[in-house]
Amino acid sequence: MSSNLHPMLNVAVKAARAAGALINRAALDVEAVRVSVKQTNDFVTEVDKAAEAAIIETLLTAYPGHGILAEESGSEHGAKDSEFVWIIDPLDGTTNFIHGFPFYCVSIALAVRGKVEQAVVYDPNRNDIYSASKGRGSYVNDRRIRVGKRTRLQECLISTGFPYRPGDKLKPYLNMLGEVMSQCAGVRRPGAAALDLAHVAAGFTDGFFETGLHPWDVAAGSLLITEAGGLIGNFTGESDFIDHGECVAGNPRIYGQLVGTLGKYSKFAGAGDKASVRQALLGDAEAQAPSEGGEEAAPAAKPTLKAKRIKAGSAAVPEVEAAPVPDAPF
Secondary structure, three states, rough: OOOOOOHHHHHHHHHHHHHHHHHHHHHOOOHHHHEEEEEEEEEHHHHHHHHHHHHHHHHHOOOOOOOEEOOOOOOOOOOOOOOEEEEEEEEEEEHHHHHHOOOEEEEEEEEEEEEEEEEEEEEEEOOOOOOOOEOOOOOOEEEEEOOOOOOOOHHOOOEOOOOOHHHHHHHHHHHHHHHHHHOEEEOOOOOHHHHHHHHHOOOOOOEEEOOOOHHHHHHHHHHHHHHHOOOEEEEOOOOOOOOOOOOEEEEEHHHHHHHHHHHHHHOOOHHHHHHHHHHHHHHHHHHHHHHHOOHHHHHHHOOOOOOOOOOEEEEOOOOOOOOOOOOOOO
């Protein structure tokens, strides 16, 4: 990392590397890691807790007057009323980690009066540090990064996260996923939102969307995106989204197209949009129900799966052809 980093970002990088060292050591014998279950499909390991403790110790040693918001310990550490709050996910992608699937990261952000000003996402598998300071750009290690240049959604690779907790609304998500899949070149689901956002900032993928997220999943990634020239917000396009539980990101053109597709699924959508989603879900249910004659009814048309003409900025995006495409190796 370059030596002219903001001093607070330097401390965050030091904390992320300390956590990454613990994670890498544990990954050598992942079978020996003790795992407990927070709720169905939601795991925490002794590694999450040790990594979080190492991060908090590093940050509070340097800045004892700062506040902490961390995934495993909440706000029990640090000052309660500070304008400076560190938002920490010590191991984003715990399920991947306990399976030995090499896609997980450490995420650390500093919010000042509620706005993220410093961000680090550390990928311990590739030893890559993604970092950003407000107004100074986004970097991976010492190299400046920018969001991708593609402007047509049908040429884009989009990443997402699947609902996995009991009570998550699977049906609307599958409709959302169907719409995006029908409009883009491919969808990926790597399994760690903070690293997904870093990859959008670096241009490895063109966009990202997910629901059910927490502030520690998206705080650092949000600054990486904006400092790399991208946009990030909730599904209706509001940029003040960190507590909203939903997130969409991409370069400005792709972001606009994704918001055009996903906006009606937002919990902040207007009543008309929400009604159209309910109607589409109802249509799906009726299509799958047997008809009165005992025979299966023909599947109803699914308007939610049709690509639409979407305006991104002022330029209209060409309508996507609805012609059949060969199966892609998703």
